[in-house]
Amino acid sequence: MIGNVGNVAQLLRRTAQAHPARTALVAAASEREVSWAELDGLVAALAAGLRAGQPAGARVALLLGNSVDFVAGYLATLRAGLVAVPVNNGYTEPEIRRVLADSGAGVVVAEPAAAETARAAAADRTATARPWVLEVGSDEWRELAATEPAQAATPAGDTELAVIAYTSGTSGAPKGAMLTHRALLASIEATLALEPAPMRSDDVVLLALPLFHLYGLNGVLGPL
Numbered sequence: 695m696i697g698n699v700g701n702v703a704q705l706l707r708r709t710a711q712a713h714p715a716r717t718a719l720v721a722a723a724s725e726r727e728v729s730w731a732e733l734d735g736l737v738a739a740l741a742a743g744l745r746a747g748q749p750a751g752a753r754v755a756l757l758l759g760n761s762v763d764f765v766a767g768y769l770a771t772l773r774a775g776l777v778a779v780p781v782n783n784g785y786t787e788p789e790i791r792r793v794l795a796d797s798g799a800g801v802v803v804a805e806p807a808a809a810e811t812a813r814a815a816a817a818d819r820t821a822t823a824r825p826w827v828l829e830v831g832s833d834e835w836r837e838l839a840a841t842e843p844a845q846a847a848t849p850a851g852d853t854e855l856a857v858i859a860y861t862s863g864t865s866g867a868p869k870g871a872m873l874t875h876r877a878l879l880a881s882i883e884a885t886l887a888l889e890p891a892p893m894r895s896d897d898v899v900l901l902a903l904p905l906f907h908l909y910g911l912n913g914v915l916g917p918l
Contacts, residue, residue, distance in 0.1 A: 696883050700852035701875050702916065703737065703773035705882075710734035713895075721762050728762055733769075736839060740770035743838035747826070748776055748800055753858065755779040755799040755825070756906070757790065757808045763830045764905050765915065767803045772856055772875070776801075779858045779870075780906035783808050790815040794825055797858050797870055802827045852876040859908045871908075882916040893917055 699705060709718075714731035721727070728736070744754065754771040756778060758764040771778040779797045781790060783805065794802065794815055802825045804812040809829040816825045828835060856875040860868040885892060893899055899918055903910030 696879055696886075699879060701772060702856060702878050702882075703741075703769045705916070706730070706734055706737060706769050706773075719762050719765060721760075724761070726762050733762070733766065735843070736766045737769045737773055738843035739839050739841045740766055741773040742843050743841035744770055744776060744801065745774035746841070748774070750775045751777060751855065752801070753777045753779050753797045753799040755781050755794060755797065755802040757781045757783055757785075757802055757804040757812050758830065758905075759783050759805060760901060760905050760910075761805070761830075763803075763805070767830075768905070768911070775854075777855050777858060779860075780908075780911060781860070782904070782906050787811050787815050791818055792867070793860060793870075799825050801825055803830065804828070805830050852879065857908075857911070859911075873908075878912050878916060881912055885913065885917045 696705070697708075699708070710730040710733065715729055717727060718730040718733045719726075719728050748754075754767070754776050756764060756767050756771070758767065768778050768780070779793065779799055781793050785793070790812060793799075795818075802812045802816060804827060806829060809827065812827045816827050828838065852875045854874060855872055856878055857873045858870040859873060860870050862868065899914065901910060901914050901918075903914060905911050905915060
């Protein structure tokens with residue numbers, strides 16, 4: 695395990711404390727740039743807002759393309775002690791509906807282009823189990839991002855579930871692979887131990903892989 699880190703989201707806190715002013719992410723399409731300290735602050739607020747309405751271990755589906763909001767939503771989910779469910783943002787309504795039903799997602803964080811499809815997919819669920827669709831950029835999203843961080847719950851430990859990653863479904867319906875924080879951290883640690891190092895602290899990394907894919911999510915974003 696990486697030091698005394700037991701939750702993947704702790705990697706962000708540690709980096710923000712060590713290099714607060716350094717650039718963390720640059721989203722070329724939106725010309726948005728955030729420092730490690732700014733990203734950590736956003737994650738802390740979102741984590742508190744998400745946790746306030748969900749029980750520990752609740753599933754949060756992430757229906758987003760590569761963006762600052764995807765990274766913030768993912769790490770906030772983990773910091774809140776919830777479980778992230780990355781969803782292919784190119785999925786059709788029936789495909790999204792199946793993932794929501796299979797994972798039991800209580801929240802869907804969706805980019806504007808996919809929000810209506812997400813609502814339609816979520817509407818099929820019963821009234822008591824219908825997911826909360828949270829559209830990025832909406833007033834509701836901005837309110838959540840302004841939540842007082844002190845309300846956040848204690849992060850889940852390393853043996854607890856962190857991510858349900860769905861397979862591509864080439865040999866049947868996609869299946870949800872259940873990954874703990876320990877499994878994700880072990881993969882990150884193994885990557886960072888490679889010689890020569892795949893990335894260094896002064897590198898600029900172009901992430902061309904989709905973050906809804908585990909390789910992009912934990913193979914690149916995790917070590918970064």
